[in-house]
Amino acid sequence: MNSFKPSKYQQDIFDWVNETQSGNLVVEALAGSGKTTTGVEVFKLLAPEIDAIFVAFNKHIATELSRRLPKTASARTYHSLGFSIVRNAFGDVQVETKKADMLLDKFLPRQYNYWKYPPIKKLAGLVKANLCGTTDAELSDLALYYGIDLNNGLDPSEIFSAVRRIVKESAEWTSIVDFDDMCWLPIHLDLPANRYDFLFVDELQDTNAVQTELVLRSVKPNGRIVAVGDRLQCLPEGTAILCSSGKMNTKPKYKRIEDLKIGEMLVGYSSGRSHFTGHTTQGRKVTSIHKEMFDGKMIKIATQNFGKVVSCTPNHKWLVKISKKYENKYILYLMQGRGGKARVGIAKAFLRPGSGLSVRSRQEESSRSWILAVFDTKQRATEAELFTQAKFGIPGLIFKNRGDNFMPQDMIDHVYRSLGNLSFRVKRCLSYYHREYEFPLWTNDGSNYHVGAKSFITEACNLIPDFMLVKTHNSKVHDSLWEDVVYINREQRTVPVYGITVEPGEDGRRLYVANGIVSHNSIYAFAGAGAEAVPNFINATNADILPLSITYRNPKTVVNLVTQTFPDIPLECPEWAIDGEILTLNEKDVLDHYANGDMALCRVNAPLVQPCFALIREGRKATIRGRDIGKNLANMVKKMKADNDIHILLTRLRDYRLREVSKLMDSDKFGQAAVLEDKIDTIVAISDGCQNVDEVQNKINTTFSDEVEGVIFSSIHKAKGLEAKNIYLLRPDLLPHPMAKQAWEAQQEKNLKYVAYTRTLEKLTIVL
Structure with missing residues (x-):
């Protein structure tokens, strides 16, 4: 390979290509690990007669690759492939490119202003990208998922009707295509595809x-696919997640x-309508993916009939x-009431009008x-009951006298006041x-208030075999069963665990399918947990998995920082990597250090505004x-409809x-609350010095850009995939964000810190 000397991980990949004549490979790559190289x-290992393509994510990358690949191979974008x-x-x-506008001009009345088109076009594009349906409910969910504002002067039903018409007429008007059509029409119309012997997917x-x-x-029946993804961004190994096909007669894939x-x-699963969404619809x-190390008791769950098996942490939720x-x-x-009082008791599994637990808990005001x-x-x-009461010192005395001739309420209250807070005993009992x-x-706050024969959501640690049922997926929209949990095993493990969060359905539940079982919100499953599951995108063709863990981007000091901060991430650097620097600077001194090509990162956008405009005022590009x-x-x-009055704008933003x-925080939607606060803080920061709303809009339009010239200020989210010689991390106190209350949110904050650290080529400066 000329002067190229592969790392041990790259050599493993090359050996696989040389020695494997069929099958597929997934390469788990870390940041800066030389995926493209x-x-x-x-491609240099492939025989000249092999019909091979490199599928690149954008035209710029494809053009660059065309100069580096052997003449017998080519680089194509997804759009090029579809077109x-x-x-x-x-x-x-x-x-x-304006095909959607042309279609809208045909059937929308002239009085519909052009500015009302964006949500229609955006939704139509998302329908195509996600291969989903176009019913009002599906489009409403799509708008909710992607944060599309439907309050633009049109009734949502009018927007949805226009989306359906665009999608329908896009498929019929095939002499003209836009970029969305290029990828969508081949799938939607089931057009014959050009097939290749070998695809490398980045x-x-x-x-x-x-x-x-x-x-x-696009791959021949006996062809091969090598697919590379950023391990931290696409995250973990194992558990099989059922992905939506969104198309008639096309099964979802794991x-x-x-x-x-x-x-x-x-x-997803709609418990209200008892059917799965995502078979022929979106x-x-x-909405988030995260990873952490877990040291504790992993729980393995098995069902009866179809023998579905999954492993998870105790806090993972199931339907x-x-x-x-x-x-x-x-x-x-075991129930606990106000003041830490607690009692142990027994009841029949079901009492009118519900389960024994929920009826007794409500009666006694637990x-x-x-x-x-x-x-x-x-x-x-x-x-x-007697054993538990004696072993842990928790009484069986009822909390509330409902009129029985048992014991006066004041006497009951006196006993519990004398016992004091029993939380420590409760925790020992629960652990046992x-x-x-x-x-x-x-709980008495509405969460599982009616635990019983109707479905509810609870953590794996509460599952009981031969008593509880879980919902399972068996290939069709309405083909599902409530299957007995027949086996639960707990095993001490120290393993990486992974999680995803999905948007809620119409009933507010966040349900999806993991290893054939309906799961809720984040799943935490260790590597290999999905070995028995239906093959998914990767292992559907028996894909092998290899790592790519040496970074050619980061200096040694940064790699050391990453491995110390994230011991579960096996990031390495070559021996010849530069040492690099990690510095700290005071916020008031940092402006003098910024140079063209530098990148300043922050967890949120608002703190980026002031230094960006300070550089602009100095006549510098930022x-x-x-x-x-x-x-x-x-x-x-x-x-905000503030006309052009800056004071009205700021007042309405404050009230909003x-x-x-x-509202969001009351609903425990801390992440959404943080995003909204950042938006408002950013607008307020931009408004500084503006005389009217027009000035605010002008500053927004000229400041936010995807150009990579001058000094680039960016949220960490937006910096994924980017790199710079010098990286400045602003407001490190926002990592983790103070509104990251839940465990999965805290892990997401760690992932963002990882992204921030790994953008630098030479120097990382922490701005205090």
């Missing part, structure tokens, strides 16, 4: 549903959790119900309750029965990365913040 060298299929099917096809974690389908249709990306659609959007066939069993429960164990007879339950104090099965961010801010300014942020 590895791909180029792979060639369209041209083969329809001949001389013209590209018209940035797997960033592909959407239609792009993934294009790749799968994909390993490590290959999921934010924005990807998963098959599924549920992935559950209690089977009525167990109504004659007895439960041993705050939180758990089922500790289940027994076939009252005698066995009573024995366990493998329950978690932080995760009660029943931008805030994210043209789309600017558009969102401009839309929020319009939404107080009202909407409070």
